[in-house]
Amino acid sequence: MSTLLDRPTAPAAPSDPPSDPVPAGDPLWVRPAVVALLSATGVLYLWDLAASGWANAFYTAAAQAGSQSWEAFFFGSSDAANSITVDKPPASLWVMDLSVRLFGLNPWSLLVPQALMGVATTGVVFLAVRRVAGPGAGLLAGAVMALTPVAVLMFRFDNPDALLVLLLTLAGYLLTRALQSGRRATLVGVGVLLGLAFLTKTLQAFLVVPGFALVWLVCAPSSLRRRVVDLLLAGLALVVTGGWWLAVVELVPSGWRPYVGGSQTDSVWELVWGYNGLGRLTGDETGSVGGAAGWGRTGLGRLLDVEVGGQVGWLLPAALALGAAGLVAVGRVPRTDVRRSALLVWVSWLLVTGLTFSFMAGIFHAYYTVALAPAVAAVAGIGGGLLWARRRSWWARAVLAAVLAGTGAWSWVLLARTPAFAPGLRPVVLVVALLAALGLLVAHLRRAVGVLVLAAAVPAALAGPAAYALQTAGTPHAGSIVTAGPGGGIATGRAPVGAHGSLVTASHPGPRVTQLLRQNASTYTWVAAAVGSQVAAGYQLATGDPVMALGGFNGSDPSPTLEQFQQEVAEGAVHWFVAGTVGRSSGGSGAAEQIATWVERTFPAEHVEGVELYDLTTALR
Template identity: 60%
Template sequence: MTTQYERTDPPADPAGPSTSGPPPESAPAPATPSSPRDPRWARPALLALLLATGLLYLCNLSASGYANSFYSAAVQAGSESWKAFFFGSLDAANAITVDKPPASLWPMGLSVRIFGLNSWAILVPEVLMGVGTVAVVYAAVRRRSGPAAGLIAGAVLALTPVAALMFRFNNPDAMLALLMSVACYLVVRAVEDGRTKWLVWAGVAIGFAFLTKTFQAFLILPALALVHGVCAPVRLRKRLVQLALATAALVVSGGWWVAVVELWPASSRPYVGGSQDNSFLELTFGYNGLGRLNGEETGSVGGGGGGRGGGGQWGETGWDRMFGSEVGGQISWLLPAALILLAGGLVLTRKAARTDPARASFLVWGGSLLTTMAVFSYMAGIFHQYYTVALAPYLAAVTGMGAVALWERRRTLWAGLTLAAAVTATAAWGYVLLHRTPAYLPWLKWLVL
């Protein structure tokens, strides 16, 4: 399978001297989405991928019943009371809210209002978010690496075990993954043409992600801001202005609901669940904020993992946490390959101009992967395996982009060896993961190896 690329000269750097031609080994830029140069199979293949993803996630959807009853109760309450809908109350009488902002509950609440209270009405919106996330990752990867890379990325995302679970479940993580993917896509667009609107919309996406799962939405902010601040094809002053405008958009889109809750008389609204003093800000900075990192959540249901080898209810922390027995089977199948391909993609674009969009795409998705992975690996507070669904879009994008970029240069010794290393690492690690569950298809690990 090959993609139809066309080499183009890199754009002139407004902050420095321009280049006179494509730098050696720079990743070529494929056609933009409006270009007719996509092969004929691209659109049917995308539609087939999205249809297969939807069918996979819809299959036996009601097996989970009402899934997480904690959030389902809030959805039921929101379907009966608009006040409960707005605040994310656990009951229609508005006594207390869930311990998260309510954005992830709103689509489910609207669905139950329309179709009635049942398992499908609650969970189908999550499935649609999963299909939407696959589509967004495909669109972002395709812009720089072509449709083949986009299809690989979309398939990797759809088939990642934790994604196949959480896009069929009613926790906030499905919406969070969608909004984080949208933010990365918009930053990729902003770095391509330097338009302010893309970065502002990225700020809006992260703001609504904050209303989904508070500070987890901010884990990728340093990577996104740094990539745009360095790589955007406009002068430094404009880049700084754009980042300031995006920050303002983030504050407005994520702060309006917080302001309403804090200014609303406490006597006429539900108690903020999980907080110690009926304050959403206290909940955000305490139980759902720093407490998740250091393990000192006030009101936590259990102690954290502590330092390396410390054990605890939430497992050991450390650089290898994503590969451990509790988490590895959910997210790490292609993690070794993604890290190898990310390194290969950065080496491939090392001599490109500052504004090279191919390298910027690797930095956007790879930076998001590394920062989120680092926080998850060392956070000592409450940590569940399903949190790792946040890594799935980043891992998938890096895998798709890196695989196609190196495949096109496979006759180059270092590129061929890098691809071989990615394949070998994937096979070996797949064997290890399957060996941990010997009762499940015991012959499969040998076939994989």
């Protein structure tokens, strides 16, 4: 009878059919264990999901628009009248748009797809690790993935990150299969998935590409010429899958489509390479609000600091140690050994993405680190599985014991940062981890000892993140900047009724304001205009009608210009202007401020429920 981390699955031959999640050779306990893991993940991610309301109203409003207009669907517009797009490609919106078209606009139709993506990601992590390190290691990796606090946050939210992580995880799994079989079609599938990930969150999807490509060139089971050709074909698949939408947007005349939000020149190429690209690394992001100084201190310690550590850092040190030890454990093996190549796939993902997040000087939010969760989980699972299989060697037991003791101590530190949250958990985690670490040193003596040690070690390692995960799932979250764990709830993300909103919080209009905006709504292209996408989103979601987001997300895009807005007003296309600002931008356009100044000087103001409104259909002063 094997223990949980024993019995790695044999590599698949080129003629093997696609593998079943639980192959026939696995122990009988595997199938119910996998079902239990995925079921528990589903409950965690779906529980009381609607409590977050519209979550990130910026994307919710775009999903509403895409459900009303196929043009808005294709371009990813903020409103159904197609004034401006969101500042990302639309792949993640397409999923939500279709869900809203099928089930209507409500929190469940928006957020259930994200939660199901989280369950799927957990399953794919299990599959990837099980192929090379056994079902027990796969289950451990799946549990780490499911319980990572930032993963719980983002798979219960409507940001693009949920789809991004699922696509990248699928790409890592397919690459593992390709490294086993050498099949060209499988590698091309990796390129397709990375292209779709690019259409989800642009260049962030490419952080895994250097490591993936290098591992294939070094480790794939074919000649060097074949490896190069296969890699080029996969790259072509990536370019075609990820580039077709960008080409269409660039080729369509600007007068026939919405303005490209997040750019200063109405160019999707500028958006990809500037605001969402190199600007994120250098901090030189024209039109950004806040600047590099507002995004935290950079450096190697960033992923473990107070802001980020509790999000994804619980098992990050353990994963790095287990990854290095796993490579040592494999030892001198043939170039094509799939255990080593699979481990290198996930280690490269962890290192390149982790270092990028650590040193990027531009816009950075703690929730970005959800992109590290699959790599942390897979490296910990594979490395831990390889060492456990060699537990009769003193050095393997010593490394496992040291990693477990260190994880317990690190959990003590992270829990101490929120002393009012579960204060009794800290000493329990530390004591159990230390006792289990001592048990690991003698785990080779008897099988029963090994089972007992595992029964203590796994809960000790996962108790801290599990507590944060449960707290995150039980707390509503809304707004543009959200965090997992204690203190990351809706209080910082939703404006009170009657509030105008801001850069990070949507407006929350009262009933009288909403009624005014709805009057004769069908007569106008836009029932209102407001500076900034979050502000506009709240009014749009309240009325169900298009609201023009002046200046895009930050209010700093030159869309529309003052002359363009004056023309729209002259044609009777806009009914109301909602006064207010969202902040000062760094080098962006001042068109939105010019429009606000012109409106305030030209039209009389009405004060309703604390909101300053201007009826643009009244006679000019």
